[in-house]
Amino acid sequence: MTIRIALRNLLHDRVRLAVTLTGVVFAVVLIAVQGGLFVGFTQATTCVIDNTEAEIWVASRGVRNFDVTHPLPPRKFHQILGVPGVGRAERVIVRFANWKKPAGGRESVEVVGFDPGSGLARPWNVPAGAMAALKLPDTVAVDALYLEKLGIAGGKGVGEAVEIGDRRARVVALTSGIRSFTTSPYVFASYENALRYTGMEDGQCTYVLVRPAPGVAVEALRDAIRRNVRDVDVFTREEFAGKTRHYWMFTTGAGMALLIAASLGLVVGGVVVAQTLYATTMDHLAEFGTLRAMGAPGGYIHRIIVIQAVAAALVGYGCGIVVSFFLVDLAARGGASIVLPPVLAVGLFFLTVVMCVTAGLVSIRKVTTIDPAMVFRGA
């Protein structure tokens, strides 16, 4: 009966129900989009690190994130190779460069130079066979998402001739779904080609990627490199990814802005739901007073309000998550990176229920203080 009373109360005023649901949908969509942007950005900041096969990253001392760091002198690479326990080590370049569009104009790109032979930092989501082409001089791979930004959408990308750092380059492969957190698209090239595009000296690199020899623990090798090679920072893959994520998300304030926006969605949605549930409760105050006069336990009346809140949460979440997935799909076709993983969607469901039930507490407080004698005052 409590379910029936709760649902009938909600449906009694359709306009108010619409406002309630709009509040919930607004909160769900805002939190989903902002949360999805946070997850998407977080993943984008470390996608290259996460997709490498190397367990250890070595960078110049004081590195703060993946995208911006000082070059390592050539001798560091050789010192690392000499550390006991190193199975394989490769030089990788990550550096910003100028991309000159075929039709004129320039664009900043982030060149990732790696060894196509072994490919510790090779691009992923790339068609089979395309990697071999990157071994050729003056060849690069770019992501299909950025063809227009890079001015090569007209020719569909592959085969287009451009200039990077005033050096000739030809697009020989397209990756898919490799987004850059910075506004500069990744351009993958062989280490040798990347040296020329970035103007670095022969033998220099920005990172040395290391795989331990069989049987050597990652942490032990990391510590060994720290002891044996001076003026470098050494991280496991997870440590470096975490450092980069923290830098972009929190040190720059970008992540906090997204989290604050998501929190605002929660607060605004909660206030709207609280206000409308309260108004619904006030509309039915006489009935709640009657129930109290009849001897209804507090739990009976509270249950009605909680059911109203949960019903609003369920319907509002259902509509909100559909809208959110639609927006995610829309964003995926554009440049924005909104990722709505199942764990976020499920977490958002529980958050919505908590938000609505919390909003209902205002109403519960009201009905708890109803004087049952109101029924004799013609209320």
Added chain:
Amino acid sequence: MTAGETLLEAKGVAKTFTLGKVEVPALRGVDVSVRGGEVCLLMGPSGSGKTTLLSILGCILSPSAGSVSVMGRDTAGLPERELAKVRLAHIGFIFQSYNLFPTLRAVENVQVALDLRGVSGTDARDRALAALASVGLADKADVLPRDLSGGQKQRVAIARALVAEPAVILADEPTAALDSETGRAVIALVRELAVTRGSSVVIVTHDPRIADFADRVVRIEDGRIVANGEKTP
């Protein structure tokens, strides 16, 4: 319930309301008792304390002094939670403005009284339908209150008050919103159903025409009982 046994009793009940710094006495030492199967009218001018006494007898208000016992249980000093249990277990209410749930059908309104007592499902519906039939509304079970006349609404309220077979029925101006013929019919119905079941009935009213249906008329003025007379049949 045994007819003739005292089911509801107030002894020396006083009630004072505080309005700002002013204390307003509403009841000044009222003694009243109602036996099973008895219909008692509380009559008096507006502001005489009738409704206050009804609220105290119904364990909705606590007296400032004196005691009230329901089915032999002294309710003085009980917390609201315990008073609610007493109301739920022993008292049925009929209100002046019906106080039906506008979003529930007639039968569902009656079912609420059973649901509060833990009776649900088919059993509750069957009992609610039987209660509606006893007040002559079997054919209105699935009608919303907005589609019922005033008399029909009050009959639904009576069915709701009686469905759980409480020992005590308290009615506040049950005929105030009804025309005289419907009012008399409603009171006759309450009397018939309550007396048959041996319940005590207390009715607050201004309407002298329904005195014919009472066993006793208690007159209150300025918070005091000025007449407490059993009527001769």
